[in-house]
Amino acid sequence: MAHVIEVYTNSYADYGLEAVLGHLPLPLCRAVEMALKVHMVKEAMVTDRDTLTETASVDAVAAMRERFLKAGIAISSVNGGDRLSDPAGMGRVLERMEIAERLGAQTFVASFGWRDEPAGIFPLIRELGEEARRRGMVLALETHAPLVKDADAALRTLDTIRCDNVGINWDTANIYYMNEGIDGAAELRRIANRVVHVHLKDSRKRVGEWFFPALGEGTIDFAEVVGILDDAGFRGKMSLEIEGIEGETADLATRRRRIEDSLEHLAKIGVV
Numbered sequence: 001m002a003h004v005i006e007v008y009t010n011s012y013a014d015y016g017l018e019a020v021l022g023h024l025p026l027p028l029c030r031a032v033e034m035a036l037k038v039h040m041v042k043e044a045m046v047t048d049r050d051t052l053t054e055t056a057s058v059d060a061v062a063a064m065r066e067r068f069l070k071a072g073i074a075i076s077s078v079n080g081g082d083r084l085s086d087p088a089g090m091g092r093v094l095e096r097m098e099i100a101e102r103l104g105a106q107t108f109v110a111s112f113g114w115r116d117e118p119a120g121i122f123p124l125i126r127e128l129g130e131e132a133r134r135r136g137m138v139l140a141l142e143t144h145a146p147l148v149k150d151a152d153a154a155l156r157t158l159d160t161i162r163c164d165n166v167g168i169n170w171d172t173a174n175i176y177y178m179n180e181g182i183d184g185a186a187e188l189r190r191i192a193n194r195v196v197h198v199h200l201k202d203s204r205k206r207v208g209e210w211f212f213p214a215l216g217e218g219t220i221d222f223a224e225v226v227g228i229l230d231d232a233g234f235r236g237k238m239s240l241e242i243e244g245i246e247g248e249t250a251d252l253a254t255r256r257r258r259i260e261d262s263l264e265h266l267a268k269i270g271v272v
Contacts, residue, residue, distance in 0.1 A: 003226065005272055006031040006076055006239040007259055008199065009051060010039050013244075015252045016050035017064065023256050025072045028263040028272045032073060033109060033239040036080035036096040043210065043244035052103075054080075054095035061102050075103045076237050077197060081110030081142065084121040093128060101135040107197045107237060108132050109169045111142035113157075122160050129163035140169035140197040140236075145178050151190040158194055167196030170229075171241070172220050173203035173212055180207045185224055192232035198225075199241040200262070210246035214258035216265035223269040238271075 009032055012019040020032060037053055039046040048055065052064060068075055080096035082089035093110065100108050112125055125141075132139040141148050147157045154168050168191055175184040184205070188195075202218030204211050215222060226238075242258045244250050250258075266272045 002272055003238050004031060004076070005029050005200075005263065005266060006033045006237050008033040008079065008239045008241040009035050010044050010046050010079075011240060011242040011259060012252070012255055013043075013250070014045045014047060014050045015255065016046075017052070019252055019255075021067060021071055021073070023259070026260065026263060028267060029240075029259075030072055030074060031076045031237065032068070033077035033079055033107075033237070034075050034103065034105070036078050036099055037082065037092075041243065043246060043248060043250070052099060054092045054099065056099060058102070061099050065103050075105055077107040077109055077140075077239060078103065078105045079109040081112050084112050084124045090124055094131065097128070097131055097135055097137070100137060106137055107140055108137045109140045109142060109197055109199075109239075111144045113144075113147040122157075125166060126161050126163045129161065129166035133165040138196050138236075139163075139166045141166065142169050143171035143174040143178075143199070149178050150175065150182065151187040154191050154194065168194050169197040169199060170195045170225075171199040171201055172222070172225055173201035173218070174199070176203055176205040176220075177208060177210075184220070185228060188225065188228050192228050192234065195229060195232070195234055195236065197236045198229065198234075198238040200225075200238050200266070201241045201243065202262075210243070212241070212243040213245060214242060214265070215240070215262035216268075217261075222266065222271060226269075226271050 078100040129139045148154045
């Protein structure tokens with residue numbers, strides 16, 4: 001079946017939202033997953049000058065939503081996780097959820113539990129799931145260690161949180177980046193009915209390798225991935241996340257080309 005494809009705005013790196021507005025909409029893509037936080041990764045650097053964050057004023061958020069609406073671009077998802085064991089981090093996520101509602105998003109994608117965060121964050125994630133529900137959104141947990149490192153971890157996390165408004169954001173490349181010798185398709189089959197959002201990201205399936213080019217330039221079988229999700233009844237959005245290749249400094253033309261090439265690849269395999 002055909003799917004709605006978003007572009008995660010981090011794919012434009014520090015060229016920012018102006019670059020998004022100068023490129024989209026495209027015939028096969030009229031929606032974005034908007035970053036609401038900085039991303040301090042050299043190959044896909046996003047600072048608070050390049051996107052909206054929790055510091056944005058009500059007027060700034062309204063103005064940006066209007067610009068995207070006038071351009072014919074839906075802000076259907078946002079991305080805004082943080083460190084929940086820090087009360088300030090929890091506060092920032094709540095502020096980002098308020099912005100997400102004002103932008104009209106239906107999905108709030110977030111990474112929680114990085115490194116040494118304690119198990120005590122589970123009630124906080126449950127609270128955020130209910131807050132997302134109140135604001136008309138679903139909360140999607142990123143495929144990141146430790147909470148969603150693999151299918152076992154994802155199922156344990158969801159079963160511990162116990163909130164039906166919290167699901168998984170399945171990242172097609174992160175499952176390999178974080179696990180040696182794993183079968184990503186087999187992992188997805190185990191949790192496909194809990195997936196509510198997807199990051200479409202290619203790689204060479206090597207653990208710890210920062211190689212995220214245009215879709216079709218790696219080794220991930222996206223037709224298989226989407227087939228598994230379709231069989232499970234997935235109806236969420238799928239977002240292109242193209243974080244580049246370690247050591248490179250990709251210019252805007254390269255970033256645009258990778259997005260366009262990725263959409264062409266998805267069209268070729270019947271996803272859009």
